Amino acid sequence: MADTDPDELERRIARTRAELAQTVDAIADRVSPKRVAERTVADVKTRAGHFVASVGDAIGMTPRPAEGGEAERLWDEEPPSLAPVLIGVGAVLVIGAAIVLFRRRRR
Structure with missing residues (x-):
């Protein structure tokens, strides 16, 4: 007859009520x-960090944290020349602009 003991039932109800309140607070x-x-x-910052690291790896530049007074030297070795990358980006922009202008003139 322990199941019908009023004091035990009240304790169970109080415990269930407290657990339910915690669950509702966690959901809220x-x-x-x-x-x-x-x-x-936080997710965007993490993804941006991974993106920057992958771009750095793709162009051969691996950043390392600055220590002490060497903030001006952030690379393990001399960075490769960015000229080919910049020329490629410029070429894509010129071709894109030419396509847009050509389409506008055809209208």
């Missing part, structure tokens, strides 16, 4: 706009 915290924004910003 998870879906609050402030928390969603914080998680989104």
